[in-house]
Amino acid sequence: MAGMLKQIRKSRWGYLFISPWVILYALFGIYPLVLSFYLTFFDYNFIQPQDRAFVGISNWVQGILDEKFWHSLFNVIYNQAIFITLTIGLGLIVAVLIKQVRWGARFFRTIFFTPTIVSIVVVMIIGNYIVGPTGPVQSFLVKIGWLDEAVFWTSSRWLAMPILALINTWKWFGITMIILLAGLYTIDPQLYEAASIDGASSWKMFWKITLPLLNPQLFFLLVMDVINGLQMFTEVYMNFDITGGLYGQGLTPVLYLYGTAFNRSNVGYASTIGLLLALVIAVFTLIQFRYLQRDVS
Amino acid sequence: MTVQMGTRQVGRSKFVDYLIFIVLLIGGLAFAMPLFYILLNSFKPGREILFSPMSLPSQWTLSGYIKMWETLNVPLLFRNSLILAVSTTVLNLLFDSLAAYALAKISFPGRDRIFSFMIVTMMIPGVLFLIPTYVIIYRLGWVNQFQSLIIPGAVSVYNIFLLRQFAQQIQDEIVEAARVDGASEWGIYWGIILPMMRPALATVGILTFMGSWNDFFGPLLYLNKPELWTLQLGLYQFQTSIPGQNVEQIWAAMAVITVPLIIVFFLLQDQFMAAFANAKFK
The missing domain is CATH 1.10.3720.10 (MetI-like)
Incomplete structure (x- = not known):
């Protein structure tokens, strides 16, 4: 029991020490990856981001051609x-x-x-x-x-x-x-x-x-x-x-x-x-x- | 990895020794020549830079430096470059070494899986993150703020990997003994691991600082106000204005940007080369 408690306490430090990377990679790594893929299906611009239009795979077709x-x-x-x-x-x-x-x-x-x-x-x-x-x-x-x-x-x-x-x-x-x-x-x-x-x-x-x-x-x-x-x-x-x-x-x-x-x-x-x-x-x-x-x- | 010199073949003629030396000397001087130009041209009058590029200045002048000082806010550019490079470096040293210690010496569930995942992420080309990261930074309202470059750059998987490899060589007994003595994990990290990792930390520090100091694309994307420009952006402004017009300023500015870095490089040359080759030269 005491050993397990100690293990949990130790694990906590492990998670704490890698948390800066986990948080930053989730925000500036994984999220952008998903967003990147998502954005390819839209007509989207910085000036009027609310005018986002779904265009299907047309960006991909255009890119390949x-x-x-x-x-x-x-x-x-x-x-x-x-x-x-x-x-x-x-x-x-x-x-x-x-x-x-x-x-x-x-x-x-x-x-x-x-x-x-x-x-x-x-x-x-x-x-x-x-x-x-x-x-x-x-x-x-x-x-x-x-x-x-x-x-x-x-x-x-x-x-x-x-x-x-x-x-x-x-x-x-x-x-x-x-x-x-x-x-x-x-x-x-x-x-x-x-x-x-x-x-x-x-x-x-x-x-x-x-x-x-x-x-x-x-x-x-x-x-x-x-x-x-x-x-x-x-x-x-x-x-x-x-x-x-x-x-x-x-x-x-x-x-x-x-x-x-x-x-x-x-x-x-x-x-x-x-x-x-x-x-x-x-x-x-x-x-x-x-x-x-x-x-x- | 430490490498030794002195593996030269024995019984070779003196002539070959001289030949190799002379070839390297000529090649080396040719390689270093453009860097001498920076200093030389920064003291030349503008006409001479354009029309007699190879010669020594007929008269040594500081006019390039003075004009640069008048057009650009040099202390501000320096300050901005330093803020970015120092904060990115400090955060990387802290966060990367913490993660490296945890991955090398603390056992916790999922640790190895996280490490394998990190290795995979190293292979993803940066271009993939470019547009979506800009969208995120834009939505966060961080455009034209230093944190747009500092926060996403505060950890690096490559650095964590380097530091972890190094931390693994530290004997488990040292860490275990400290734990038995009742030291906290933070205490072990700060008091034992960090001092022992000093050579690897030097590598990470150099790579991170240089990457930030020489970065052009990041500041170009996120820092659009002149008061936020870095040295690299400031220099670029000279380049894009009317060609041939501000040639004196360009060379003075290049000298100001490059010379401090070269001095640091000469002082720490072994650490620099170790950082890039991932090997130590004696």
Whole structure:
């Protein structure tokens, strides 16, 4: 009896300690999830919320048939394909070099990591300045004759997303590098010693030992990059107008959602776009877990 | 996870050592260059920023800083950013560590189910919450109030997860012994668990503070009055006005926003990298 009382008293503390999360998640997690789904069946705006009209599944039909939505989705996938290739490629090279370097490993780690802490707003302004039409990169390319004339990349149909990916690589590459480096340090050096006794080249060791053993880190990075990258907003909001530029070259699903909700005040449809994007992200994540997770423990 | 350095291959030629070092040095300098630009350009006259971007200032001037000070209420922006970042961080440290302690060391019915549920919620993309949360905040009348960002951001499942993993490594005997001695659960949390979790709390503190300080989308959505703007929103206002007009102010403002963060980063660099890599570097 006394034991049970004590257990109840202890449980009470357990519930009390997790209650902030429970309350806040109920209010700002579960309730929004339900509301999000509910809103997709209504024509609803912030200005006259009382004029809410039930529209059935028409928002969903409109979303699935909406070329703009699929175009915006194409844009972020295009962007992420380049971004992920660059960050993981560069990240691997630099992580391997930092692990091997004889002097200053700590210094290099810090230098390559620094852009990570700079805000996206600042990064976009600097990035735009460096790769912009009057910036140092283009001036140099024009001078050596690789470019005929300076390019306004934000108004280019095909260059906008790759250049954004390039700027973002500068900002985020440090995290990729540091995660891969942490993975490298956990690899047992004896594996390399044994391989080198067997006469394996460094190149072969990289492919046969390093890369397979970095699988968990690479998988984690890929999953997180896709989840975060498909939700890109600030980068495009800063560089393009709310329509995503003349050809929609800068339109992302979240920018489209933002414009739909806050410019055109169509909250029900904006909510539908959010759910559609979340579904696409879920599909991507599932595919990754299904087909890429083989060797990941 | 603690990782050691010094796993360099033995018997490698000096030439390769120098080569690796030089490649990293050039790459590292190229990476850091844009950050030097911020400082350099913030002291240049506007014409020079536009027409000779690479050069040192021909004359060092504070005019960018002065103009920025005249157009923007810098102390107010700083204050707003600090209010948001500090309160979000403090609340997260408290609430997340309390939940982590309960999930790791107090047994109560439903505990494991709650934890599994938390893990599932981590996979839900944030975009799903965007519109409905705005609707809720709007109905609560919190638009243009700091609590619109502070309250929903006061707990984080990711942080709870990190702290719980850490708290689990604390030996059960320590907690049990304290309970036998008659310590209350709050007393154990405050007197034993919190001090032992200090490294993990540093991680959570850094991630939360940086997330809030650098956040643009949240303040853009909820803080529409100039007197509530954060540093990031203030900087954005410069960017959107007439192009090329206030180039001096932009660079001064970027320096003001970025330099304090970089100083903190250099002081706490090991903790910062541990926070992101979830591993400790020696």
